[in-house]
Amino acid sequence: MKLTSIDMLAQRREALVQRAAALAHEVRVCAGTACVAAGAGKLSDAIQREAAAKGLVLAVDGDAPDAEATVRLVNTGCQGLCQAGPLVRVLPQDAFYCGVRPKQAARLVSEALQNNAVIADWCAVSPQGQRYATRAEVPFYRHQQAIALEGCGAVAPESLDDYIAHGGFAALVRALEMPPEDIVQTVEDAGLRGRGGGGFSTGRKWRIAASASASERYVICNGDEGDPGAFMDCAIMEGDPFRIIEGMAIAARAIGAQQGFIYVRHEYPKAVARLDKTIVACRKAGLLGAGILGAGFDFDVEIARGGGAFVCGESTALMRSIEGQVGEPRANYIRSVQEGLYGQPTVLNNVETFACVPAIIERGAAWFAATGTPGSSGTKAFCLVGKVAHTGLIEVPMGTTLRQVIFDIGGGVLDGRPFKAVQTGGPSGGCLGEAQLDLPVDFDALTAAGSMMGSGGMIVMDDRTCMVDVAHYYLSFLQSESCGRCVPCREGVAQLCHLLDTMRRGTAKPGDLDRAIRLAQDIAQASLCSLGKSAPNPFLSAVTHFRAEFEAHINDRTCSAGVCRDLTVFAIDAQACTGCGLCAPACPADAIAGAPKQVHAIDAQKCTGCGACRTVCRDDAVRALPRNLPCN
Amino acid sequence: MRSPTPMLIIDWRKCIGCRTCELACAMAKGSPEKLGRPRIAIHRPEDASIPMTCLQCLEAACVKICPVGALSRHPDTGAVVLDENRCIHCQSCVAACPFGHISWAEETRTPLKCDLCGGQPACAKFCPTGALTYK
Amino acid sequence: MQLVIDGIPCTAQSGETILQVARRNHIDIPTLCHHDALEGVGACRLCVVAVRAHAEAVDAQVVASCMYAVKDGLQVDTATPEVRRLRQTVLDLLAARCPDAPEIQALRERMGGDAVDYAPATDGSKCIMCYRCVRACEAIGCNAIAAVNRGPQKEVAPPFFDATQRCIGCGTCAAICPTGHIAVTETPQYREIWSQRFAMAQCAGCGAPFMTEATREHLAGLGKLKPDYFTHCAACRQRDAAARFVRVGT
Numbered sequence A: 001m002k003l004t005s006i007d008m009l010a011q012r013r014e015a016l017v018q019r020a021a022a023l024a025h026e027v028r029v030c031a032g033t034a035c036v037a038a039g040a041g042k043l044s045d046a047i048q049r050e051a052a053a054k055g056l057v058l059a060v061d062g063d064a065p066d067a068e069a070t071v072r073l074v075n076t077g078c079q080g081l082c083q084a085g086p087l088v089r090v091l092p093q094d095a096f097y098c099g100v101r102p103k104q105a106a107r108l109v110s111e112a113l114q115n116n117a118v119i120a121d122w123c124a125v126s127p128q129g130q131r132y133a134t135r136a137e138v139p140f141y142r143h144q145q146a147i148a149l150e151g152c153g154a155v156a157p158e159s160l161d162d163y164i165a166h167g168g169f170a171a172l173v174r175a176l177e178m179p180p181e182d183i184v185q186t187v188e189d190a191g192l193r194g195r196g197g198g199g200f201s202t203g204r205k206w207r208i209a210a211s212a213s214a215s216e217r218y219v220i221c222n223g224d225e226g227d228p229g230a231f232m233d234c235a236i237m238e239g240d241p242f243r244i245i246e247g248m249a250i251a252a253r254a255i256g257a258q259q260g261f262i263y264v265r266h267e268y269p270k271a272v273a274r275l276d277k278t279i280v281a282c283r284k285a286g287l288l289g290a291g292i293l294g295a296g297f298d299f300d301v302e303i304a305r306g307g308g309a310f311v312c313g314e315s316t317a318l319m320r321s322i323e324g325q326v327g328e329p330r331a332n333y334i335r336s337v338q339e340g341l342y343g344q345p346t347v348l349n350n351v352e353t354f355a356c357v358p359a360i361i362e363r364g365a366a367w368f369a370a371t372g373t374p375g376s377s378g379t380k381a382f383c384l385v386g387k388v389a390h391t392g393l394i395e396v397p398m399g400t401t402l403r404q405v406i407f408d409i410g411g412g413v414l415d416g417r418p419f420k421a422v423q424t425g426g427p428s429g430g431c432l433g434e435a436q437l438d439l440p441v442d443f444d445a446l447t448a449a450g451s452m453m454g455s456g457g458m459i460v461m462d463d464r465t466c467m468v469d470v471a472h473y474y475l476s477f478l479q480s481e482s483c484g485r486c487v488p489c490r491e492g493v494a495q496l497c498h499l500l501d502t503m504r505r506g507t508a509k510p511g512d513l514d515r516a517i518r519l520a521q522d523i524a525q526a527s528l529c530s531l532g533k534s535a536p537n538p539f540l541s542a543v544t545h546f547r548a549e550f551e552a553h554i555n556d557r558t559c560s561a562g563v564c565r566d567l568t569v570f571a572i573d574a575q576a577c578t579g580c581g582l583c584a585p586a587c588p589a590d591a592i593a594g595a596p597k598q599v600h601a602i603d604a605q606k607c608t609g610c611g612a613c614r615t616v617c618r619d620d621a622v623r624a625l626p627r628n629l630p631c632n
Numbered sequence B: 001m002r003s004p005t006p007m008l009i010i011d012w013r014k015c016i017g018c019r020t021c022e023l024a025c026a027m028a029k030g031s032p033e034k035l036g037r038p039r040i041a042i043h044r045p046e047d048a049s050i051p052m053t054c055l056q057c058l059e060a061a062c063v064k065i066c067p068v069g070a071l072s073r074h075p076d077t078g079a080v081v082l083d084e085n086r087c088i089h090c091q092s093c094v095a096a097c098p099f100g101h102i103s104w105a106e107e108t109r110t111p112l113k114c115d116l117c118g119g120q121p122a123c124a125k126f127c128p129t130g131a132l133t134y135k
Numbered sequence C: 001m002q003l004v005i006d007g008i009p010c011t012a013q014s015g016e017t018i019l020q021v022a023r024r025n026h027i028d029i030p031t032l033c034h035h036d037a038l039e040g041v042g043a044c045r046l047c048v049v050a051v052r053a054h055a056e057a058v059d060a061q062v063v064a065s066c067m068y069a070v071k072d073g074l075q076v077d078t079a080t081p082e083v084r085r086l087r088q089t090v091l092d093l094l095a096a097r098c099p100d101a102p103e104i105q106a107l108r109e110r111m112g113g114d115a116v117d118y119a120p121a122t123d124g125s126k127c128i129m130c131y132r133c134v135r136a137c138e139a140i141g142c143n144a145i146a147a148v149n150r151g152p153q154k155e156v157a158p159p160f161f162d163a164t165q166r167c168i169g170c171g172t173c174a175a176i177c178p179t180g181h182i183a184v185t186e187t188p189q190y191r192e193i194w195s196q197r198f199a200m201a202q203c204a205g206c207g208a209p210f211m212t213e214a215t216r217e218h219l220a221g222l223g224k225l226k227p228d229y230f231t232h233c234a235a236c237r238q239r240d241a242a243a244r245f246v247r248v249g250t
Helices: A006-022 A033-037 A040-053 A102-114 A160-165 A170-176 A180-190 A202-211 A232-239 A241-255 A269-284 A315-323 A351-363 A365-369 A402-409 A467-481 A487-505 A512-526 A530-534 A537-556 A612-616 B020-028 B061-065 B092-096 B122-126 C018-024 C081-097 C102-111 C132-139 C172-176 C213-222 C234-249
Strands: A026-030 A058-060 A071-076 A088-091 A095-097 A218-223 A259-264 A300-305 A346-350 A379-386 A392-397 A419-424 A430-433 A457-462 A568-572 A622-626 B008-010 B041-043 B050-052 B071-073 B080-082 B103-105 B110-112 B132-134 C002-005 C008-011 C048-052 C061-064 C075-077 C146-148 C155-157 C190-193 C196-202 C209-212
Touching: A006 A160, A006 A170, A026 A040, A026 A102, A033 A040, A040 A058, A040 A071, A040 A102, A088 A102, A095 A102, A160 A241, A160 A269, A170 A241, A170 A351, A180 A202, A180 A241, A180 A351, A180 A365, A202 A241, A202 A346, A218 A241, A218 A315, A218 A351, A232 A241, A232 A269, A232 A351, A232 A379, A241 A259, A241 A269, A241 A346, A241 A351, A259 A269, A259 A315, A269 A300, A315 A346, A346 A351, A351 A365, A379 A402, A392 A402, A402 A419, A402 A457, A419 A467, A419 A537, A430 A537, A467 A487, A467 A537, A487 A512, A487 A530, A487 A537, A487 C081, A512 A530, A512 A537, A512 C081, A568 A612, A612 A622, B020 B041, B020 B122, B041 C234, B050 C234, B061 B071, B061 B092, B092 C213, B103 C234, B122 B132, C002 C018, C008 C018, C048 C081, C061 C081, C081 C102, C132 C172, C196 C213, C209 C213
Parallel strands: A026 A071, A058 A071, A218 A259, A218 A346, A259 A300, A379 A457, C002 C075
Antiparallel strands: A026 A088, A088 A095, A379 A392, A419 A430, A419 A457, A568 A622, B008 B132, B041 B050, B071 B080, B103 B110, C002 C008, C048 C061, C048 C075, C146 C155, C190 C196, C196 C209
């Protein structure tokens, strides 16, 4: 149904809100990637089957409910605690269940839905064994604040009705009733900075584009999320796609653009499909296209799909890619806000940045600026991954410390192992150590310490992580993702990666560390684009905080973490070994021998240093030892 | 119609085929130690001898065909001059001149043509009979 | 507008690059991928300089002088120790990429800085990825070659590394290459380049090969001429013209 006026939208919202109020009982099954992989799709089907069998009439997702429906089932986007899926949330009591399997659907329907009981066994549990009766109490969620992720995990992603019922497009209406300059001012006053990692003032970017003289202007949403370990934008694109469209429409209104593009990385086909449905639904409803809501505002959005290149997340390369050219960046001496896509003023913002915009317009700049730190207002979404107890998707106020994120929200290091480092900002970012754990997470504090907040990937590392190996990993990633145009990045990153490789293998020469640092600094200065300019960051930050580890690899040929195979052999601590026998079959080199319930032993000659035995050992009985190569 | 710039006038009937012009050009484009390649050549059709060099056409085929605008007319000397920094070594100009006045130096992979020595053509200066004059 | 390069005040027009202004004022900045007639790519980074927005500014930015448009009041330093070190690194990296390219080795030695030896490539390639061949081929209207693949695997090639109809075998790419990387084989009958064998057109006067048949077609199309306009080599054209002048004269 086409909404031809603002009043019509208001009426529709009113009707939908009333409809939703009549069905306050809601079961939200998380259909984010991790939960689907753990069986959430089958769980949802099973719930619907069981409900039908038990005579419980469900309304599903955004569908209009039957008269007899008493419960709504919503297959939501990512609900955040990916470690513990499939996740199910039951409202209004806010019960929160982890690890719900399809075969438990019958119990869910009869106890939780028909009898309104809370199933204690399924609730999240503290390390002391205490069950959390509501989601609000769960520490993982208690310390979070959702703005960009507000709808993700709540709305039915493909339902325009559900989005409207949750208040969707009210911000756009407000923007249509404001002078465009006021929209820009609001975003500027809110202090919104680019959530893709660059941190440029969003309001200022819009202002420059709005005032540039040109015949066309463009709005582009950067959905090329390429940092390893980052899936915030994936979750928003799959879980709350209408919010992105609304944010883009508000930006278009602010700068005078009529055409927008969402550039989605090739590896997110579900996001592409969902956004496509979203755009079609918006067009049908008169929320995209000519004469939106009868307010004399034309704006349409097209999806551009990437080809599998990390470098196309760089804004100038992204624009070339949309234009149909090879995705190579150009030097940013001329800013894209003045001459961007097709040479016209272009506002390019990250998915998460657009996701913040509707809330800012609706609730005001002061509200947004009241959260966070003076230089970094609002919240930030993170993907907390790696050696952390609770991996998943979170959103916290800027200024939350690393320690709070990793320990209060994340539950500390996995298996209680010692914390070693946290990597943020992806391949452009850096590693920080224990001494930096009390730094606030925002645009500036981490940068001052030699790292950067980045787009939101946060990788926790324990004592079994080798920082030389980590630096090598990032350089090897960048080597294959470099566009190859300029010498410092194409040749330099490859040579730097090679130097790190020699350190891992114990073939590095004295002076190689200083040579590598010098090369890294030169790559940062001389590269053409920000991929090359930031490529040395993981290495340089690792050297800053873990220099001794690099020196040990080069001079002593030892890897204290026991990761670098050429430098490591493993041995079994006879005191700790219980003879469980798990290690022997895990060894690919047949190097472990021992009778059942007897202490096992590793033949150092055969040991390849792979560490499989250490990974499977439940008694922490495997030790990493130097391979005793001759010292430098 | 009088040319707005000076021209190299070739009065071939005065040419005695002494080839001094070729030598002067080679020296002007090179050095006493290493002669350059001359851009003027004496031809001997039947019993005549005639110095052949670029006529600095007003509507030059070489200027038109050059894909990067490396050839252009000098406002003072009237010569069609090659900007060596712009040349992309495609040899289109060599092919285009209907009179074959542009030759190709294989060693440097550059086109060779007369540029009137920047306004003081060496061939005219040294021609003993006045077959070549610049006015 | 006015700017300062190495302490020397220079005037410039809007739209000029730092390199253009510097060269006009006899300030030498080394380049590799730059060519006056081809659109800049900023690939080699040899021409990097340090710029500050105005005389009081403290923070300097390293930019490619061949790509950076001048601004009023700009302060440019072309030869600080930091800039020289960056150029040295560029040449050190290129020398490792092309150990068999004497031109690069010579440039590196002339740089004369604190050189570092990086792990040398062993594929014998002399290509420095300066994009001159690609841009020149685009300039003549053929677009037969481009830079393909990404990162260290990047190389110049025709589509799918195969013979392409777009190539006319003119050899411009080979001629403009600073290291002689592009392989061309020639006989009186044919020229072989980019996996293709091109028939040579023979001069109607002396029989010498003077261009490929494909180049002849291409130039004729460009100049809106018939291919039979191009029948003779330059020397024979000049000889025939001489004969015509004399005949007309008598």
